[in-house]
Amino acid sequence: MASYHRKPVVIEATRWFRNGDHPEDDREAFQTKRGEPFLGDGKVVRYYRNPDIPSCSQCATCRHEMDIHGWIETFEGGHIVCPGDWIITGIMGEHYPCKPHVFEATYEPEGDPDAEIDEAGKDDAPERTARD
Ligand SMILES: [Zn+2]
Numbered sequence: 001m002a003s004y005h006r007k008p009v010v011i012e013a014t015r016w017f018r019n020g021d022h023p024e025d026d027r028e029a030f031q032t033k034r035g036e037p038f039l040g041d042g043k044v045v046r047y048y049r050n051p052d053i054p055s056c057s058q059c060a061t062c063r064h065e066m067d068i069h070g071w072i073e074t075f076e077g078g079h080i081v082c083p084g085d086w087i088i089t090g091i092m093g094e095h096y097p098c099k100p101h102v103f104e105a106t107y108e109p110e111g112d113p114d115a116e117i118d119e120a121g122k123d124d125a126p127e128r129t130a131r132d
Contacts, residue, residue: 009091010110011091011107013087013089014086015084015086016087018068019045019046026042026043027040027043044095045070045081046070047070048069049071072096074097086100086103104117
């Protein structure tokens, strides 16, 4: 059997912490019946909603409450987006989530190999619960 290596590929990615974070979300502005403004779903990352899972329940992966999660449709189906996950834009323009430890082990900033992965917004990540 012959050996192969992946062709180098440059991807674009943005780190997601809350609804509206993705630059392509382009959310629509609405008003409630009482005139309060609110923003609709993002076009890339939507609000996480599951009628079978209470929004206050804890994520099995990151332990944050489910109501601060997002949802993304990929070629392989829908995925939950945890706060802090990276959203990668693939070569077909598709979007998919990537856990931070996988992203940092797999990718480095294009151009400057010594540059750090952009951690912007990390300090704004929701606090973990006291149970962690
Ligand atoms: Zn999570």
